[in-house]
Amino acid sequence: MGVFDNLINGFGAALSPTNLLWVGIGVVIGTLVGIIPGLGPPATLSLLLPLTINLPPTTGLIMMAGLYHGAKFSGSIAAVLLNIPTEPSSVVLCFDGHELAKQGRAGAALGVSAISGFIASTFGVVALTFAAPVIAKLAIDFGPPEYGALMVFALLLVIMMTSNSPVKGFVSMGLGLLLSTVGVDIFSGQPRFTFGSVTLLGGISFIIVSVGLFAVGEVLVNVEKQTGRPLFAVPQRVREVMPTMADFKQSRAAIGIGTVIGFFVGSLPGGGSTVASFLSYTIVKRTSKHPEKFGHGAIEGVAGPEAANNSESGAAMIPLLSLGLPGTASTAVMLAALLIYGLQPGPLLFTQHPEIAWPVIASLYLGNVALLILNLPMIPIWVKILKIPYWVLYPAILVLSVIGVYSIRQSLFDLFLLAGFGLLGYVFHKLKVPVAPLLMAFVLGPMAENAVRQSLTLSDNNPLIFVQRPISATILGVAVVGAIVLALTSRRGRPVSVAAIADGDTGPVDQIADGDTGPADLIADSAEPHRLGPAVPRQTPSSDPSSPADLLGQERRIS
């Protein structure tokens, strides 16, 4: 029996009415619970683990797939509508998704997010079914030197993200790397930068850093403006809520790039969706015909990372099911569920328990379909959140942030950290330092450090190990060539004006820092009309969402 028959049988087993009911319940619960920051997919899965393990294995795992996709999607909702990254991989969505929301295109952003996720997930499941043995081999070949080379590549991309303001970018990245070293070092068993605090021994949670910098930081910045006007252009007609054909045409390439990167990174144990989404955002932006739009509401900036995020979840099942290695926090919880069911994931799962392995793969896909069916019609309702006046919305964002951070481990100390990072986000905005390099370095830092130290242990401190092994040498080569090519191409055709520097290359806080880039500012920020100059009329964002930013860019380049 071929793999295709197996997959069909898997769908057959998964498609019972009971299972469909549970996958639906999973999607709904996942969407509701996942909107709280800190309760991303892994936390939601583990919270509901006691419930699912009392169901039969296939049903339980299918419900978990529904939960997983639901929680992932509500990550998009919170990021796009409220600028709250509820989980690490949705940080990238804040860059452009929230900008789109300010322009009244929140529905388009959410729609593209769901649909590009669906396309990528389809690819992920198909590739998982047919390419798993090859990919599993690759996962084994990836050792410390290979990860080290991959991290060099990734950190190079971080530098490229900041190439228009190198000094500030490096400061931000350096701070991110430094913050990532806090906690117990597993090589020596000794604490680093914990200052005697027990809570810091486990390191700083990514959620605290990102929610502080984004959600709390944004609230502080906007409260200071005291505009009293609505921040969002709220779409009135249903037609404006849904993404247009033009959106999809624009996103095609981004979805392709995101899907492939997500699948590749996701299939490596320890790769994870955060790295996948960051990498795809940077590459989509770098290969775009109009990179200057990124950070101001480029729909590709939503489509690419979301595609990566979702093809990653199919790919992450490869190391889990074929090798028994969880690549991400979510698959670690799935692994726990399998173990509690008495199933040992690994090379034998497919031969010994095909009745479990294939329905799990099918259910991952069904989870995504259920999400599309249940949540696309809900988008207009979600978008109504934006109608909430700011004096309700801001306290609500703060409350959600505080509850989310507190729920991670019920620590008051974490709330002080949250406040600290909120202030840092505010200061970054004032000094026009981008936050994206900090976050990316914070994620990549420990992986890079471990990989390099493990490699040097293997080679007795001989750095040549990175070029002696074919895969790592290839990745390093690609990184060097890519860096040269991109450095050359990005010089060409760039406006010389210093004022254009911060545009498009940085995180949302930086855009806010400019105080005049997003169309929302054109509407809301009438306190500083002089910045725009008399020549620029007030724009209604719904007329042409991209024009205000463009106009502004023109304006600045001229000046």
Added chain:
Amino acid sequence: MRAIRITTFALALAVTAFAAAGCNPKASASGKPASTSVVVHTAPGGGSDVFTRQVIKLMQQTKLISGNWPVNNQSAGASIGAMSYLNGKSGSSTTIAAITPTWLVTPMTLHTTTVKFDTFQPIAEILVEPYMMIVPANSPFKTANDFVTAAKAQPDHYVQAGGSLTAVDSLDGKALQANTGAKWKYLTFSDVGSRITALLRGDAQVMIASPVDVASELKSGKFRAIAVVGAQAIPSYPAVPTLKAEGIDLGDSLPAEFRGFVGPPNMPASALAYYQGLFAKLVKTPQWASFVAANGDISQYADGADFKALLTDQEKSLSTLVSQLNLGQS
């Protein structure tokens, strides 16, 4: 405004959950607490977390408990967070915690901590995860002595893959090197998966692992077990000789991956007795026996003074090894 209502609902859900976790109802006359939550020091999916959830499921299946025992993941600082949390629950009868050797080692190696396991009320040890020396299927080493001899001939040439430097697999490896005079390198990975691929790839030649971690690779013939590190043979792997049988005697108090449960300081005696009764019954059920056999573990029940003695004994041998590594508190 449906969206708002939904958000409010989600919030209410969360708030209720926190409130439920925080309350501390009094134990009933029979010593049976109104509820029980179990603190573990790993994140969901980590070793202690999975084990605890499996135990809870077995308790439900064998009808020893009726409701669910929520697992509380206090994963800060490799058990320090969990220990501090448990200290804060002094006198409680509704909180217990899963203890592993990490709870003994971490306070020795972290200069700043003041928490220590001996303030807790030992409930019961229920299991030992034995360790085996594992090599890839194509390895030239057929016995532990083969590997030790080769490692003596080429010091610091071979590589052992394992967890953090102070984990039991690392310390057992150090004990073996100290005993035999062989020397090899140690490659730290935080997850078991990376250790397995390091062996499959040939970056490392040996690992010291519990059967449950490599069961799938052993069954599919990718790995071979060449020796049992502890003094006791493993019932599920009768063909694998112990190191002692191979002529390498590491003594009786080698660090072992024991698993048990403790209560907070000053836990009421009635609650203590209730939990001990539960675990004592659990280890006698056939479901427990098949769980232990499936994982290649050794069932080992000890409660009260016996468990306390075992913890003290383990602490002594761990601290000897840790001080040899120059990691101890100065």
